[in-house]
Amino acid sequence: MTTPPLTFDARPLTDPVDPAAVRAFAAEVRARGTQGPAISTVIGIVIAVVVGLVLVPTVVTVILSLASFSDSPEAAAIPLLLIGLVLAAIGIMVWLGWRNGRDTRYRLNRFAQANGMSYEARVADPPLPGMIFSLGRSRLATDLVRGSTPRFVEFGNYQYTVQSGKNSTTYRWGYVAVKLDVPLPNIVLDAKGNNGFGSNLPASFQKEQRLSLEGDFDQHFTLYCPSGYERDALYLFTPDIMARFIDNAAQLDVEIVDDWLFLYTQRKVSTLDPATWAWLFGAVGALLTKFDQWARWRDERLLAESADAVASGVPVATDPALPFAPPVGLLTPPPGVAPQGRRLKRSGTWLPIVILIVFGAFWFWSRLN
Structure with a gap:
C-alpha cells in the first residue's frame, strides 16, 4: 500500500505578502549577519558600475563628437535617448530581481514556519x-x-x-x-x-x-x-x-x-x-x-576486526555491567562501516583522452598535408 504524502501548508508560497513585513524580515536577516548580498546581486552591481563608469561616458563622447560634425544635432541625439531607455530598462530589471529575491526568502521563511520547520537564507x-x-x-x-x-x-x-x-x-x-x-x-x-x-x-x-x-x-x-x-x-x-x-x-x-x-x-x-x-x-x-x-543493519566486517584486535592483544572495551562477558563487539558489530565500504571507487573519464587523441590526429594530418 502506498503511503500518503506528508501534508503541508503551501499557502505562504502564493499568498499576497505585506511589503512592510518583507522589509522587516530583510532587516532582521541583515541584523543577524546571516545573509550577505547574493552572488547575482554582486554581479549585477559590478556590471552596473562598469557600464556607468566606462561604457556610458565612452558612448556619450562618441555620439557628441559625431553630433558636432552633423547637420542635424537633434537626429544625433536620438542614440542618447535610446541608451537612456536601455539603461533604465536594465535598472528596472535589476531592481525587480532584487525585490523578487527578497520576497522569495520571506515567503520561504513563512512556509517553513507554517509547517514546523526552519529557514536559512544561505550557508557557504x-x-x-x-x-x-x-x-x-x-x-x-x-x-x-x-x-x-x-x-x-x-x-x-x-x-x-x-x-x-x-x-x-x-x-x-x-x-x-x-x-x-x-x-x-x-x-x-x-x-x-x-x-x-x-x-x-x-x-x-x-x-x-x-x-x-x-x-x-x-x-x-x-x-x-x-x-x-x-x-x-x-x-x-x-x-x-x-x-x-x-x-x-x-x-x-x-x-x-x-x-x-x-x-x-x-x-x-x-x-x-x-x-x-x-x-x-x-x-x-x-x-x-x-x-x-x-537502522538494524550492521557491518559484519567490524565484528571480524574486533576479533582480530583481541587475537593480536589490542585492548578492547568490555561491558562494565557484565565483567565476565566477552569484549563488546564480538557478538554484535557496533554501528559503522568498515573502511572498504565507506566510499565507492571512482573511475576516470575518457573524454579528455579522446579529445587529445582527436586533436593529435588532426595536427598530424595537417602536417602531412
Whole structure:
C-alpha cells in the first residue's frame, strides 16, 4: 500500500505578502549577519558600475563628437535617448530581481514556519558528505528549509564553480538531505529518467561496483555499491523499498554516504512552486517509513576486526555491567562501516583522452598535408 504524502501548508508560497513585513524580515536577516548580498546581486552591481563608469561616458563622447560634425544635432541625439531607455530598462530589471529575491526568502521563511520547520537564507561551503559538496570552489547552499521530525531533513539549492583554464562553469543542483540512524555503505542510485546521453552525476564509478537487482528496478536506476557489499545492498534494498524508490524518486539521483541519504536533481528544490514541494514531500514521506529497518543493519566486517584486535592483544572495551562477558563487539558489530565500504571507487573519464587523441590526429594530418 502506498503511503500518503506528508501534508503541508503551501499557502505562504502564493499568498499576497505585506511589503512592510518583507522589509522587516530583510532587516532582521541583515541584523543577524546571516545573509550577505547574493552572488547575482554582486554581479549585477559590478556590471552596473562598469557600464556607468566606462561604457556610458565612452558612448556619450562618441555620439557628441559625431553630433558636432552633423547637420542635424537633434537626429544625433536620438542614440542618447535610446541608451537612456536601455539603461533604465536594465535598472528596472535589476531592481525587480532584487525585490523578487527578497520576497522569495520571506515567503520561504513563512512556509517553513507554517509547517514546523526552519529557514536559512544561505550557508557557504556546507559540511555535507555528498558527492556534489566537495567539488569546485565558491560552494554555496541557499534557501535551506529544515525539519527535525520525525527525523532531520534539509531541502536546499546548491551551486559550485569549476575552473578550467581561463574559463569557469557554475553548476547548480537541488538536494534533499535526510539524516539516517546509523552509517551505511556508500551506495549510489543513478536515475535513468534524468540522464541525457550519459549519466548526469558529477562523478563516475568503476563498473565492477554495479549491482543488478530483481524486478524492473534496473530499468529505473543503476545501483553502485562497494565491492564485497552486494549482500548488504540486497539487505537494504528489499522489494518493498525498491518499489518506494521507483514510485516516488525515479527522477531523482540518490546517494547514501555515512549516516546521510541525499536526493539530487538539477532543478531548484527550494522554490515557490507548491507542486515541487508536494512531489518532494511525497517522496521523502514514502521513504521515511522504511528507514527504521535500515537502522538494524550492521557491518559484519567490524565484528571480524574486533576479533582480530583481541587475537593480536589490542585492548578492547568490555561491558562494565557484565565483567565476565566477552569484549563488546564480538557478538554484535557496533554501528559503522568498515573502511572498504565507506566510499565507492571512482573511475576516470575518457573524454579528455579522446579529445587529445582527436586533436593529435588532426595536427598530424595537417602536417602531412
